[in-house]
Amino acid sequence: MKLNCNVIRDLLPLYADQICSDESRGLVEEHLAECEDCFTLLGQMHSMELETHLRAETGDVLRRQASFFKRKSAVIGAVIAGIFMIPILVCLIVNLATGAALDWFFIVLASLVTAASLIVIPLVMPENKLLWTMGTFTASLLLLLGVICIYTQGRWFFIVASSVLLGCSVCFLPFALYTGPLKRLIGNRKGLTVMASATVFFALMMLSIGLYTKSAEFRRIAPVVSLPILVSVWLMFLLIRYTKLGGLLKAGICTMGIGVFGFFADYFINICIGNRISLPVFRPFIWRVSTIDGNAKWLLLLSCSLAGIILIVSGIIKGGKRD
Numbered sequence: 306m307k308l309n310c311n312v313i314r315d316l317l318p319l320y321a322d323q324i325c326s327d328e329s330r331g332l333v334e335e336h337l338a339e340c341e342d343c344f345t346l347l348g349q350m351h352s353m354e355l356e357t358h359l360r361a362e363t364g365d366v367l368r369r370q371a372s373f374f375k376r377k378s379a380v381i382g383a384v385i386a387g388i389f390m391i392p393i394l395v396c397l398i399v400n401l402a403t404g405a406a407l408d409w410f411f412i413v414l415a416s417l418v419t420a421a422s423l424i425v426i427p428l429v430m431p432e433n434k435l436l437w438t439m440g441t442f443t444a445s446l447l448l449l450l451g452v453i454c455i456y457t458q459g460r461w462f463f464i465v466a467s468s469v470l471l472g473c474s475v476c477f478l479p480f481a482l483y484t485g486p487l488k489r490l491i492g493n494r495k496g497l498t499v500m501a502s503a504t505v506f507f508a509l510m511m512l513s514i515g516l517y518t519k520s521a522e523f524r525r526i527a528p529v530v531s532l533p534i535l536v537s538v539w540l541m542f543l544l545i546r547y548t549k550l551g552g553l554l555k556a557g558i559c560t561m562g563i564g565v566f567g568f569f570a571d572y573f574i575n576i577c578i579g580n581r582i583s584l585p586v587f588r589p590f591i592w593r594v595s596t597i598d599g600n601a602k603w604l605l606l607l608s609c610s611l612a613g614i615i616l617i618v619s620g621i622i623k624g625g626k627r628d
């Protein structure tokens with residue numbers, strides 16, 4: 306019986322697929338009539354086969370459905386792009402008819418391209434929709450601002466461009482880094498990339514403002530104000546991202562850091578630019594215009610320190626328990 310079972314089990318797949326000889330089929334059926342184990346095994350084989358078949362079919366249906374929707378959305382995108390062409394053509398004709406050359410037409414064109422980047426691109430692009438949408442939106446917004454700057458003969462383009470890039474990088478980059486090509490390129494340096502790009506665009510923005518205003522006062526104060534903020538944000542980022550402390554400890558240290566920063570930042574900046582001021586004074590029972598600033602800073606420092614200590618202590622207790 307035992308040996309028989311093994312032989313039959315070797316034959317079972319052939320039997321299930323109905324590709325064995327008549328003699329083998331006879332043997333298998335004879336055995337199955339007597340052996341419950343092998344009969345159950347055959348049943349399992351059948352249900353597994355069915356499952357594989359069903360799974361393949363489901364995958365096929367989903368693929369067909371996806372490609373159907375892809376085609377549909379591409380068609381809708383093309384139609385919307387066509388609708389966008391109507392105001393563009395109207396403005397082109399009107400601008401040509403009323404002026405010697407095209408001027409404000411380019412503002413209309415760039416505005417509609419900006420709108421289209423948000424509506425048409427996600428429908429039309431077959432892959433990496435989010436990345437394409439964010440990229441073309443940022444580029445067309447810069448184009449729009451550039452065109453307006455040229456039309457109004459302004460000199461402010463670099464200030465606006467760097468602040469748009471700063472804003473877009475802060476809003477879009479965290480999402481963009483999670484899609485296809487950028488994800489492969491950046492790997493697990495996403496946080497670092499967002500921080501670095503924000504720092505670069507911030508520096509570019511301050512530089513552009515400095516060059517635009519040509520104000521000695523701005524050049525003196527801007528770095529002194531920017532540096533402590535940048536350093537604090539970077540320290541917090543490095544603490545959160547690259548240390549192995551527990552979540553509660555990190556939150557506690559950051560909370561205390563915010564309190565200390567709020568308390569000393571103004572004082573530090575004023576001392577650096579040569580203004581002699583004293584540290585904030587705490588008069589908790591006198592609330593006047595002259596005492597609000599000092600009281601608020603003290604309250605911030607005290608509440609952040611208290612919350613920070615609570616978080617750190619609970620972090621240590623929790624860490625101790627885990628060990």
Ligand SMILES: [Zn+2]
Pocket residue numbers: 309310313336340341342343
């Ligand atoms: Zn058997």
